[in-house]
Amino acid sequence: MNIELFLQRTEVLHKRVADLYQTASILPSIPPDMLPQVFQELHSRSRIVQLAMEELCQQNEELIGTRNLLEAERQRYQDLFEFAPDGYLVTNAEGIIQEANHAAAKLLNVSKSFLVGKPLINFVPLEERQYLRSELNYLSHSDRTRELLVHLHQRYGESFDAALTVATVRNQQGKAIYLRWLLRNISERQQSESALVKNESDFIQSRLVEKYSKRETIPLNPLVIWYVSQGVVKLSTFCETGEEVLMGLAATGMVFGSSMTSLKIYQAIALSDVELVSIDVAEIAVSPTLNHTLLPKISQRLRQTEFFLAISGRRLVQERLHYLLQLLKQEVGQTVSEGTRLNIRFTHEDIASACCTTRVTITRLMGKLQEQGVISFDSKKHIILKNL
Incomplete structure (x- = not known):
């Protein structure tokens, strides 16, 4: 039963009770002081019900209006999303x-109907899926866009080259509970930006700077x-025993990335x-200017890697520590x-991993x-470092 029909029946009931009350009041065979109290109570209660129904009807009209406004607003945002x-x-x-x-x-x-229910990772090349999986795991624990x-x-x-901007929504x-993704094809943008890169400051100022806290992976x-x-940034790998091995340090003005190594296990902290x-590898390939800017930095990383290899080749731990401190003096x-x-x-753990020894040994030597x-x-x- 809808609210309008219920209101109509309430009004009919109220009218019938009023008529019955009036009839009973004028009957000559019944003295007024003998009028059953039940009629008075029925009349009073029916009036209360009628007033309540009128108020409920008004509130229902207001709710319908609010619902229509919300539906219009929802449709407006749906259109903004859709188009x-x-x-x-x-x-x-x-x-x-x-x-x-x-x-x-x-x-x-x-089609849109085909996309619903499909994993986004299905549209990513096989060699990049592990990267996207790790990002999904990161997003579940972070509020950072x-x-x-x-x-x-x-x-x-x-x-095509795509930039995915993703934000996490939580309960x-x-x-x-879900992720919001903005997808953009940046192939043309990268080509146009590559043509405009003139020096190091140019490509830094025109790009998004991402910040990471100390000890963050x-x-x-x-x-x-x-x-x-x-x-x-500390660059490292892990040996078969599970021990961390320091492979390099990327300080201000230096570059690093998994494309610059053949190691299967490689991490940056x-x-x-x-x-x-971030600089897209594809962008570097089409920009001679960017190549010219980054080549000295890649060479710097190569020289540093060779120095670390030379350190690990020293027979005595004391010598490894000596040359490592020299390298750190130069780099930072x-x-x-x-x-x-x-x-x-x-x-001491960081130094031990670079010297291929134990933390206890490094503590003793330091x-x-x-x-x-x-x-x-x-x-x-x-x-x-004083006399080193």
Whole structure:
């Protein structure tokens, strides 16, 4: 029964009770003081019900109006989503597509109905899927908006360079419930930007700077080279015993990336708060100016890697430590009144991994060097090299 019909029947009931009350009041055989109290109560209650129904009817009309406004607003946002010039996707936390707009379907050369229920990773080349999986895992634990550079495969078409901007949406308990994706084809943009790059400052200023905190793991994408705008990044691998081996340090002005190594296991960890700029490998290939700018930095990393190899080849641990401290002095040293201060704090574990030895051994050798006055430490536990 709808509310209008219920109101009509309530009004009929009220009228019948009123008529019955009036009839009973004028009957000569019944004295007024003998009028049953039930009629008075019925009349009073029916009036209350009538008033309540009138108020309920008014509230219902207001709710209908509000619902219409909300539906119009929802439709407006749906139209904005549907007809936006860029591709938009909504996925669950695992990357399964739940919604897609017209531009996203056109980018991937499929219908919208085909996209729903499909993993986004299906449109990524096999060699880049591990990178996307690691990013999905990262997004489930982070609220930071990410910009990812990947190749996307069109269905029955070619692949293209894409920039994916993704944000995480959480429920009241803080659990990631879905991801919002902005998809853009940046192949033409990269070509036009490559032609405009003139020097190092140009490509830094025109790109998004990503920040990572100390000890945070930096994601590695085979299609991207990271340029260190500020800070120091530790590059390492793991041997068969599970021990970490330091492979290099990328300080300010240096570059690194998984495309610059053949190691299957390779990780990058911020040794300080760092600011990084991503450079697409495909962009480097088509830009002579960018090639000219980055070649000295890649050569610098190559020389540093050879130095680390030379250190690991030393027979005595004392010699490895000696040459490592020399390298650190050169790479991250800062002149102070007491000598040369390493502006990054290295743990004994970090030094041990670079010298291919144990932390206990490094602790013992560092203690000897401190006793000999070769090294000291400042208030923040940074190493100061004196006579090295």
